[in-house]
Amino acid sequence: MFDIEHYYEAKSVEDAVRLLSAHEDAEIISGGTDVLVKLRDGKGAGQSLVSIHEIRSLHGVRVLEDGTLEIGPATCFTDLTNHPLIQRYVPYLGEAVDTVGGPQIRNQGTIGGNVCNGATSADSAASLQTLNAVLLLQGADGVRRVPVTQFYTGPGKTVRRHDEVLRAIEIRPEDYVGFTGCYLKYGKRAAMEIATLGCCVRVRLDPEGRKIEEARIGYGVAAPTPIRCRGAEAMLAGMSVDDDRIYEVIGNEVLKEVNPRSSWRASKEFRLQLISELARRALREAIRRSLNHEAPGIASATRKGGDR
Numbered sequence: 001m002f003d004i005e006h007y008y009e010a011k012s013v014e015d016a017v018r019l020l021s022a023h024e025d026a027e028i029i030s031g032g033t034d035v036l037v038k039l040r041d042g043k044g045a046g047q048s049l050v051s052i053h054e055i056r057s058l059h060g061v062r063v064l065e066d067g068t069l070e071i072g073p074a075t076c077f078t079d080l081t082n083h084p085l086i087q088r089y090v091p092y093l094g095e096a097v098d099t100v101g102g103p104q105i106r107n108q109g110t111i112g113g114n115v116c117n118g119a120t121s122a123d124s125a126a127s128l129q130t131l132n133a134v135l136l137l138q139g140a141d142g143v144r145r146v147p148v149t150q151f152y153t154g155p156g157k158t159v160r161r162h163d164e165v166l167r168a169i170e171i172r173p174e175d176y177v178g179f180t181g182c183y184l185k186y187g188k189r190a191a192m193e194i195a196t197l198g199c200c201v202r203v204r205l206d207p208e209g210r211k212i213e214e215a216r217i218g219y220g221v222a223a224p225t226p227i228r229c230r231g232a233e234a235m236l237a238g239m240s241v242d243d244d245r246i247y248e249v250i251g252n253e254v255l256k257e258v259n260p261r262s263s264w265r266a267s268k269e270f271r272l273q274l275i276s277e278l279a280r281r282a283l284r285e286a287i288r289r290s291l292n293h294e295a296p297g298i299a300s301a302t303r304k305g306g307d308r
């Protein structure tokens with residue numbers, strides 16, 4: 001049994017905001033794979049829950065008029081991985097969330113919950129960092145857009161206010177067009193394993209496929225919050241894909257920007273080794289995908305309201 005004071009089923013985002021504003025003890029529940037585990041452990045016992053699970057507008061993926069991909073935060077991982085828009089434009093994000101837990105967790109857990117729990121180990125985190133994803137937060141004072149790179153303030157902590165609902169995750173064309181990417185997760189086993197380390201590398205090559213025009217490197221668990229390694233990214237820009245020094249550069253430069261800790265899962269030293277090695281491997285795969293002509297063009301909205 002769960003020790004819950006009240007369970008409210010919000011009918012709309014506005015309704016959820018109203019319920020959260022009226023009940024200071026209330027917490028949002030989406031898929032519940034974090035919230036219910038926490039309650040079962042006795043944390044937050046006696047609190048109320050505001051469910052956003054039935055709000056239709058929070059589910060699915062669509063393309064806006066300007067080519068922006070809009071991801072509904074209540075979309076579960078399985079639906080995200082299998083969505084044709086994700087597979088076509090940001091497949092590495094679908095691959096990343098396909099590493100979460102096991103099938104039951106992926107059918108129930110949502111990308112919005114994965115972002116809002118504030119965990120550095122969240123498997124969507126590294127990819128969303130490299131995508132410069134923009135989070136639409138709707139609260140009593142209206143809607144604000146927060147870049148995911150400015151969302152996390154510490155372990156399990158974010159800038160989201162109590163009355164705010166994550167309404168959408170936006171990925172703009174300039175952040176996905178022409179890019180290929182790869183997410184690699186290290187864990188001691190292949191399933192039901194929180195990341196010891198997660199790394200996403202994305203590249204856009206020049207039209208001839210010879211040089212790296214832009215590289216983006218994101219990590220989970222390499223620091224108390226998900227991070228980007230912008231110094232290493234800058235060093236890679238302009239380098240030839242045939243020059244093996246790119247792997248030295250990425251493996252060495254990222255170490256200047258990370259701050260992993262020792263935990264029961266792994267020592268700091270082992271994590272540092274993973275940070276270099278996963279980046280090298282992910283870069284190699286991202287380049288291979290680009291040379292294999294897998295980089296997407298701009299998405300177009302197929303009909304008004306997009307494709308859910």
Ligand SMILES: Cc1cc2nc3c(=O)[nH]c(=O)nc-3n(C[C@H](O)[C@H](O)[C@H](O)COP(=O)(O)OP(=O)(O)OC[C@H]3O[C@@H](n4cnc5c(N)ncnc54)[C@H](O)[C@@H]3O)c2cc1C
Nearest residue numbers: 028030031032033034035101109110113114116122123166
């Ligand atoms: C057995 C098991 C294995 C797991 N394995 C992994 C793993 O390998 N990788 C991984 O990353 N995670 C893993 N998780 C954690 C969990 O499944 C994910 O974090 C999941 O994404 C949470 O989504 P949810 O919808 O279930 O969130 P919930 O539990 O409903 O909510 C999580 C938090 O986010 C808030 N929230 C949710 N949606 C919104 C919204 N739209 N707006 C504002 N706040 C919101 C809630 O208030 C709560 O604080 C695992 C969990 C379990 C139980």
